[in-house]
Amino acid sequence: xxxxxxxxxxxxxxxxxxxxxxxxxxxxxxxxxxxxxxxxxxxxxxxxxxxxxxxxxxxxxxxxxxxxxxxxxxxxxxxxxxxxxxxxxxxxxxxxxxxxxxxxxxxxxxxxxxxxxxxxxxx
Amino acid sequence: xxxxxxxxxxxxxxxxxxxxxxxxxxxxxxxxxxxxxxxxxxxxxxxxxxxxxxxxxxxxxxxxxxxxxxxxxxxxxxxxxxxxxxxxxxxxxxxxxxxxxxxxxxxxxxxxxxxxxxxxxxxxxxxxxxxxxxxxxxxxxxxxxxxxxxxxxxxxxxxxxxxxxxxxxxxxxxxxxxxxxxxxxxxxxxxxxxxxxxxxxxxxxx
Numbered sequence: 001x002x003x004x005x006x007x008x009x010x011x012x013x014x015x016x017x018x019x020x021x022x023x024x025x026x027x028x029x030x031x032x033x034x035x036x037x038x039x040x041x042x043x044x045x046x047x048x049x050x051x052x053x054x055x056x057x058x059x060x061x062x063x064x065x066x067x068x069x070x071x072x073x074x075x076x077x078x079x080x081x082x083x084x085x086x087x088x089x090x091x092x093x094x095x096x097x098x099x100x101x102x103x104x105x106x107x108x109x110x111x112x113x114x115x116x117x118x119x120x121x122x123x
Numbered sequence: 124x125x126x127x128x129x130x131x132x133x134x135x136x137x138x139x140x141x142x143x144x145x146x147x148x149x150x151x152x153x154x155x156x157x158x159x160x161x162x163x164x165x166x167x168x169x170x171x172x173x174x175x176x177x178x179x180x181x182x183x184x185x186x187x188x189x190x191x192x193x194x195x196x197x198x199x200x201x202x203x204x205x206x207x208x209x210x211x212x213x214x215x216x217x218x219x220x221x222x223x224x225x226x227x228x229x230x231x232x233x234x235x236x237x238x239x240x241x242x243x244x245x246x247x248x249x250x251x252x253x254x255x256x257x258x259x260x261x262x263x264x265x266x267x268x269x270x271x272x273x274x275x276x277x278x279x280x281x282x283x284x285x286x287x288x289x290x291x292x293x294x295x296x297x298x299x300x301x302x303x304x305x306x307x308x309x310x311x312x313x314x315x316x317x318x319x320x321x322x323x324x325x326x327x328x329x
Contacts, residue, residue, distance in 0.1 A: 011162075022157045023219060032195070033167050039162060052328075077277055090238060094180035094189065095227045096219045096252065097242050105175070113175060114235065120166060121188040 006072040007039040013059045028054050043123050045073040092121050134262045136297025139236050146266045153213045163187045167195035178212035188216050207311050218259030265308045265318045273304045292328035
């Protein structure tokens with residue numbers, strides 16, 4: 001499958017290999033929170049050849065796929081991440097909340113929640 | 124409003140469609156199901172539980188699910204009640220995904236104010252949605268036939284020790300039975316007691 005983004009390609013190949021985010025990160029000694037952002041295109045891919053080599057080996061990528069991955073990484077590193085538009089931020093908010101305390105959410109809570117969501121989806 | 128039977132049918136159709144949910148693999152590995160079968164992103168959110176009282180929350184575009192950051196960091200090592208709670212929370216969020224996605228999308232939320240109202244009220248149906256998501260989670264994590272098998276295996280011992288009339292109406296025996304069964308499914312014993320009632324497994328004392 002031809003991919004257009006580094007994160008999409010990695011996620012796709014990781015899933016094909018049957019690895020969850022955490023198991024992949026454990027095998028490659030990468031921080032899962034950061035890697036989650038890389039897969040979602042929030043932050044740029046790593047440019048450490050040794051790390052890329054480990055990933056290529058772990059996912060069993062062919063030579064052509066390794067080249068494709070490198071090209072996509074270079075493209076992603078050259079892009080300036082765009083700010084989240086309002087509607088994009090809303091799309092990343094929770095749709096439902098299983099509030100264990102059973103409370104309703106005040107505006108202050110909601111704004112805090114929104115601020116936290118924004119941080120997870122921008123560099 | 125969906126009936127329990129309708130919710131159960133949705134759950135069992137999912138179970139048929141995904142090997143990860145087969146009853147031979149209990150407790151269910153919901154992390155693998157979410158990430159590998161459904162291809163959803165699990166995104167750690169620091170403070171989700173402390174600040175907002177939630178272990179997990181499905182995203183409004185249904186592309187992923189937030190998980191409390193502290194739990195996510197320890198997902199490989201958490202055991203017991205913490206893991207059971209996380210498992211139930213994820214199953215509950217899947218309930219929203221499979222039961223309520225269309226309703227959420229039809230609400231056509233375009234502003235933060237509207238979303239805040241929705242999160243607090245779900246257009247006046249919050250209790251109903253939460254109940255349905257809980258029922259989905261319970262049925263998913265505790266397949267009825269396996270629960271019945273576990274219960275039936277314990278029957279002769281309970282009959283022999285207490286006599287049928289005594290144990291049926293004894294809350295302590297019921298709780299103890301649920302405690303013994305719960306680890307098989309990776310849920311809190313209260314979830315088992317709920318399934319006893321909903322599935323009609325624990326006999327009525329009347």
